[in-house]
Amino acid sequence: MFVHGIGGARNPETERDSWLAALATGARKAGHTAQSTALAQNSLADVAFAYYGDLFTRPQTQGGTSTGVEVGEDEALRQLLQDLIDTELQSSPGESERRILRHARTELTATQQPQGSGEVVRRLVNVCTTLLALPGVRRAGQWASGRLMAGHLAQVTRYLARAEADGEGRTLDARVRDRVLGCLDDDRPAVVIAHSLGSVVALEALHHHDGPIPLLVTVGSPICMRTVVHPRLRPQPPVTPHSVERWLNYWDRDDIIAPRPWLERDVLPNIRGCLPVSDRVDSDGIWVHTATKYLAQASVAGPVVEAIRRAGERASA
Known part of the structure; x- marks a missing residue:
């Protein structure tokens, strides 16, 4: 099962196929040629793509939908951006990157001054616009504007706010799970x-699942963001969820969304003694946060293929 992260609306079948294609590339690199072909043809195992992106859209007053930042969500988003910026500054970037990050930090500090909530949201969007000038983010084309970037990052804080109940009283996070x-x-x-964000969702959802999970793989995870994410987890x-038998966590040093990669330092073991085991990958290209960049790595795909094979043996035993 695939669980996606932040972002706009997407076609679940198209996303599933692109993730499978990337996993097939990684499997081939890991020496699993036959399984690579089966993955590319979606015939190795039953595959589900857990899609919840539509739950983050909300009506606009003039019709249509919006994924932007609302008044009342600003402080959590400010903390998240502060976490990202401070961690990037500590990672010894080049001087041009440091100038951009320092400028973004100055803009972010200004949001702590007394002002109207609408003005705070505007300033946070400006911070995101500044961060878009970072070479890796700019050339990736992940976000077309600071407002879009802010809205997508705010999905993390909206999920963790445990609010936005529907007509039946189900909060946004519960509906996502x-x-x-x-x-x-x-x-x-x-x-x-x-x-x-899918790693946060999966971690919490699996606490409500009793079936066996022989392998949980998290990639580009923000779980260890100490200001916004980690203290708000449930x-x-x-x-580690009781059903998880093995947990592998992968991070890339150039992934700004996964700034603190060592999950085993911040997550307790389950009754099996299972803890996440973190490993670094080095992806090619500019924007390394995408799931497909991670899945195309041999170190990621290899254990997945082996776990699928063992799970199939268990199911048929």
Whole structure:
């Protein structure tokens, strides 16, 4: 099962196929040629893509939908941006990158001055616009504007706010987890691959799932962001879900969304003694946060293929 991260609306089938293609590339690099072909043809195992992106859209007053930042969400987003900027500054970037980050930090500090909430949101969008000048972010084309970047990053804080209840009283985070749990079967083992915000969603959802999870893979995870994410996770303190038998976490040093990669330092073991094991990957290209960049790595795809094979043996035993 694939669990996606932040971003706008997407076609689940198209995304599933692109993730499978990337995983097939990684499997081939890892020496699993036959499995690589089967993955590319979507015939190695049953595959589910847990899609919840549509839940983050909300009506606009003039019709249509919006994924932007609302008044009342500004402080959590400010903290998230501060976490990202400060961590990047500590990673010894080049002088041009440091100038951009320092400028963004100055703009961010200005949001702490007394002012109207609408003005705070505008300033946070300006911070994101400044961050778009970072070479890797700019050339990647991930976000067309600071407002779009802010809206997508705010999906993390909106999920963790435990608010935005629907007509039945189900909060946004609960509805997102329901999408993930709806793709799982208690009677069948499942290999779960979760990216970005999806790693937070999967971690929490799997606490409500009793079926076997022989392997959980998290890539580009913000779980260890100490200001915004880690203290808001449920349960507290964060612990590996009881159904998870093995947890592999991958990070890239150039991934600004995964600034603190060592999950095993911040997550308790489950009753099996399972802890996340973190490993670094080095992706090619400019923007390395995408799930497909991670899945195309041999070190990521190899264990996934092996876990799928073992899960199939268990299911047929």
